[in-house]
Amino acid sequence: MHYVTNAHTHLELTALTHLCPAQPTSFLPWLARVGWKISRLSREEILSAIAQGIAELKTYGTTHVGDITHSWLSVEPLLASGLNGIVYLEVLGLERESAMERLQEAQKAIESARHHPNYGRMQVGLSLHAPYSCHPDLLRAGARWCRAENVPLCVHVAESEVETEWLLRGRLPGQARVLSPLVRATGYLPTSVPRQRPVPYLAALGVLDAHPLLVHGVYVSDEEIALIAATHCAVVHCPRSNHLLGSGRMPLERYLRANVPIYLGTDSRASSPDLNVYAEAQFACQLHHRYVPEEQIMALLHQPLEHSL
Template identity: 45%
Template sequence: MALVNAHTHLELSDQGHLLPEPSAEFTAWVPGVIRAGMQRTPAAIRDACEAGIAELLAAGTTHVGDISATGISVELLARSGLKGIVWLEVLGATMERGLARLAHVKSYVNELREQAASSPIHIGATLHAPYSLHPDLWEPALRWIEAEALPLCVHLAESPGEWALLTEGTGPFRAFEEKLGLPALPCPRMTPVEYLESKGVLGFRPLLVHMVQVTDNDIQRVARSGATVVHCPRSNARLECGRMPLEKYLAAGVPVLLGTDSRASSPSLSVWDEAEFAMKLHEGLVTAEVVEEMAQDEGLFKDVGEW
């Protein structure tokens, strides 16, 4: 039996101390995650990945989607027996930082492909999120992704703060930019889904993670694109993101998988724990049997993007 954890961050598997109390505000949690990424050594990150892989295996996981800022998890996953995708992370709120990050990922992608060769681990790319990527960075990043035929993943429509930033140019993300001394990203006055569509992202049939803050029209756009969605209900609840309208995605024919997100925002890497929470969250709207199928659907996961 397949058991698919479609979204996690193995590099953060040692960051359980960042786990927020229920109903924490999203941007209040983000600085701790940023510090964790900046302050740890490669050896510490490797240890975290190994701990996360051990937890996945202990939970019966067979397939995983891992977001990686370093690529360290690739070699470890390739010899773990797990199947899945490691998404190499590209982000940068300024063009200078974003292009430097993109160049860095380009410099080692072939090495990571060699590490994953002859294993059931594939290499993909993640353009982190609309609030963390300069508007002009999407085009060169997508050109590279297309040229390399990489599957694509994006965190999208996760929090009310992201919605406010993109639709109105207000909210906690705007205050967060000011606190860090970052230039204010132009407000497109679009929903997060509309914004990604305007950048051409939906044409890549991406894996879209979270997808909580959406309209009915957004869901139809996603359905037409052929994208797959990942639902991370425990992380969403902890970070006060709201309830993803799972029943509407399913009614529109959008494939939906389950992911635990990282140990920095979720109490375990068990997809069964995630499924149990989802069953209670959507009780009366989505059956337990459907949620179980979401946790076990390896076919959808294998079909994400162009291989």
């Protein structure tokens, strides 16, 4: 079988193509806008966006997808789509009690999805949004459960400089500082600070032991890449989204040297001009031309995304 894998999408955000920046922009205000807009979409708008996203994936010859669904509404359409891959139910929250309740609901939904007649080629997993948007107990308990039940897990990590600065020092870098109240109002910034960089923080909470699919991984040291390799986690590279959200170049050559499995993903239409993972690969070839041979980048497209149960 010829595989074409787009390992990171948020199909429901196909409703928010107008938020996709034409030029590189700052991560935080973009995230705040997406968070605000997604909460105002109707069920019908979300379902129609998901259908549009699935159609677009098929247009580009995609066989495997890794989709994160905040509304959880992309599970049914993806199970019925004929596509392979994993759809991850997103949970986040910094308020402990409500976050843990949401985790329990996700666990029930994932367990029941496993009995769905179409389950198999499309699997259902859990996404703990990011280290800065999840209570530490949510990260710890969610990962422990995924590991015990062999459920696929996906986490955004080390996407922006802002994330590292916040987790490490509890402040936003440079001019982004003025945005703290706005971003905190959307529920994305924790009130307590772990004083650790994103990858070691996830390791300390046991999250890496569940072998999550890590999304972005742009701001990482060699030690952190070694940690990702040692815990057998894979990483999704979304270079166009990283470019448009001002995140910079992911050190692809260092991951490959450390034998970390790498997938390519377009990310959502709110930060990517399309869901064409071939265009993503071409952009990656230009971005890394001094560091990684083109053939090696193009080969990343053709690995199936699956989780062995």
